[in-house]
Amino acid sequence: MLETKSTCPYCGVGCGIIIESEAGAITGVRGDPEHPANFGRLCSKGSTLHLTAAPVVLQTRRLLQPMLRAERTAPMKASSWDAVNQHVADKLAAVIGEHGPDSVGFYISGQLLTEDYHAFNKLARALVGTNNIDSNSRLCMSSAVVGYKQSLGVDAPPACYEDLDHADCVFISGANPAWAHPILFRRLEAAKASRPAMKVIVVDPRRTESAEFADLHLQILPGTDVALCLGLLHACIWDGLLAQPFIDAHTTGFAELKALARDMTPAQAARICGIKEVELLQAARWFAQSPATLSLYCQGLNQSSSGTAKNTALINLHLATGQIGRPGAGPFSLTGQPNAMGGREVGGMATLLPGHRDPNDAAHRAEIAALWGVDALPSRPGKTAVELFEAAARGEVKVLWIACTNPAQSLPDQALVRRALERCELVILQECFAGTATAAYADVILPAATWGEKDGSVTNSERRISRVRAAIAPPGEARSDWQIVRDVARLLEPVLRPGRASLFDFERSEALWLEHREATRGRDLDISGLSYALLDRDGPQQWPFPEGALKGRARLYEDGRFAAPDGRARFIAKPYQACAEQVDARFPLGLTTSRMRDQWHGMSRSGVVSRLFGHSGAPVLRMNPQDMPRRGLKDGDLVRVRSRRGEITLLLLGDADVGAAQADLAMHWGQEFVSGRGGQGQPLLGANALTQPAFCPDSKQPELKFTAVDIKRLDLP
């Protein structure tokens, strides 16, 4: 038996795993006791990873060879890499020649490795010449990116997992780590068990497993987080809980924020949020007066039409109370996906460039162009996730290259997304699992390698870079994502850059990583002191890790100097705004979306493990029992759930953990395993048949967390 150290491919906790393999097959997985993210522990998903590589999964669910269909209505046929790559390159060249580079869009994934991200970014920006490259990370943490940049100067989470061992108060907002980040939550449980005086506050419209654990659950109405933070700040001001010396020495903009908070009294904030004023006041005291307060936050803040304002409102609280830059203190955004952070570092999103640079900044574009050896990078703004598919639905984007994600299920407003996919001249799907909802719309399928078969790196929520290592060769003809990109790029180069040296002279993943490393030199995330060899010898490391450093930095801003040019953090004064969509007489209930403990995203991987259905085996709509009788509803009814965009049918269960006048649906369901029959007529399934494409104006992250719906028994008109 061989043992290979790697990293769990599910979530942003980034646990170390040891893959057991025999005769070219993965036979087991266990936690890596030396990895600082998990010290050997694994959750239900991580500990069953090897079952996703079982022989029956390889035979029935993996994409094992390239496929192509000549026309949209023709059946998909097995093909060769040479033929498929040439087809893709020819089609890309023709569309770019006729309609320009912005007629092409790339929609990639936080599941990709840093090296894969880099290859896609270079293909889109340096070769094709478009900034139309975005990632499904847009759905998960782009509000956190912009929040950090606006408040602290750069996109860098200032805290680390070890801070859980030092915090005296943990403020969990819009997150359910008990289910979504389980190994981190185990660490919180252990910390509270050893220091019972620690206070845990959970802010969530639902009474989740994390809320059950908390000392105080603020069960706010959906979308009211900014009002809550302003009310908490007001309480801190009036109760004399501000860290005035810190505010004076290290921040700017407090006067404007103070003026805004003056109008949001705790009583008014409590009324808007639907909580008791006394609870809000208690939370303010614990937050401000605890020696060290750590916030953990995730999609409840991010997936919102005011996602950036929610992030900055919470960071304001940390700055005003001086809860930052010390062990156990800081605003700590949790990433959802295993390499959402790596995607941010490498700039694999429309609004970013490598090394935390800005595509709107001419000097930043020139720096990357010089590093990559091209004359210039495109200056036209790229389209973010929702914008990209809206443009495709209008016929402006004609080719979509989708990698390692399933937008026909996971983007909001499925009907619009599917219209976009129908209208494209070419949909290229780079995937490892067969039969996703998006596969039905693909014209070309490029079979990709997955965890256990790939080599590279990822970065977890605490800025820790871990190696991902191949234990076995990819099955069939599957290839690593960066290799697939490289091979098409090499065919395109003679057309788009005739007579110039290749930009894709990569034979190993390390070559891509080294190029990425150069883009970080001298930047806030400088990793010029790291190498694959160092990571292999010393294990995972946090950034920054500049050349000459002996180790990375566990937490940031300990010297009180922030990343803005003047060294000061900024208070951002943004008022509370309600959700983009409101309930009314036709759509009187608010639908929130959530995660299950044992499933991952659209279930293309976790859905092949029968054991993971033991916790919840079918999609269920949950609503507060007090709302059911007056609507003629009871447990076990089949109900029609309708929003302004679509409708789906679900089983209904009463659940007192869901707030009044609300319903909740897990976001995972909706996968329909179809193959080769074309997209038309695919039924709308899952939460995103209902959700809205409205997004935060700053981060462009859509409001997946709130939709106005109507719920009726199926047998009623």
Ligand code: SF4
């Ligand atoms: Fe994998 Fe996340 Fe579970 Fe760790 S907590 S084992 S990274 S899914």
